[in-house]
Amino acid sequence: MGAEVAEPGTVRPGGRTARVRTAVLQAAGDTLAERGFAHLDLADIARRAEVGKTTVYRRWGTVTGLVADLLTDMAEQSLPRTESGSLLGDLKANARLVRRTLADPRQGALFKAVIAAATCEAKTAEALHRFYEIRVKEWAPCVQQAIDRGEVPKETDTHEVIRAVSAPLYYRLLTSRDPLDEAAADRAAEAAATAARAGVYVRSEAGLG
Template identity: 60%
Template sequence: MTDPGTVRPGGRTAQVRESVLRTVGDMVADRGFDALELPVVAERAGVGKTTLYRRWGSASALVSDLLVEMAASSRPRADTGSLRGDLTANAALVVDTLGDARQGRLFRAMFAAAATDPTTAESLATFYAVRVTEWAPCVDDAIMRGEAPAGTDAHEVIRAVSAPLYYRFLTTPTPPDGADADRAVAVVLAAVAAGAFTA
């Protein structure tokens, strides 16, 4: 059996999935994972309960598919021609996402759910693995240009840019801003130059 979201269907099926996932995102952002009830999702999305249970079957599967779609539709990696420019674009994307009223609430709810729901935790980890892999070539390109030492761990560089932004998001009442993004990039660039990310 194919996992929900691993095939991008067309026509009516695609419309149903789009409506359901939009509804799931709204409900999780507004009320959290625990309030995600399949009959309510079906009613709000305008789809039959039988269809919903057949295709997804659980709240965890709905959230998993939502994260698949979010990873697939998120902004692609930048290619500015410099490591500083690319990492700045990556940091700006994180700031924009966490600062967005709906997306910020959605991610907070996802993190809370992941603490107690193994399926959501695995789906969230997969989401970030996809996004980090999308942006890692920025660092590989920088190595080729001589902007970073050979052997620099591209994935860890991308994670290091986002880490302080998420920390601020989760531990303070205000989301990260442009100054936080610039600071994160400056710190990571200094660490890259010092060889902190090489094996």
């Protein structure tokens, strides 16, 4: 469920609208990372982005609307999956991508802020769920290819395998001061691959007659 991205908006074509969106999303992401969701203010974001306040209010309307657009932009610009030819290789690539994102001072702080906000803001929670849905769908074909190669059982839930890779890394980010190093990423991938091969992620209804 990798999420490493370019700076918001930089992949998009030119034009004033694109430049405004880039500047505003950059300012929103920086503020989230530095001060958290509670300190997001549209007027302050407009000043920071050097964009007219009216433009920001008209386009995004609310702080939650702005955060939702930021997450949409991040999901769209996240790096695509890599395919190594083996389940473990693919899951390690995914885990290392997630680790790089969460270990990055700006990105890690940004995700902490959004996750915290999602616990009490329904629209932010919806946007966060949409972000992860996009990223899981991007990487799920790696597991399907493993099914096709006969590496894992036929009825394996491809999405659950991908979620299992990143879950330990998010847990470490949110609950521990232990470093998010590459060894932790590789362990998460190895654990998910081993469990998948053992049939842990086979859909429960697959066994019903």
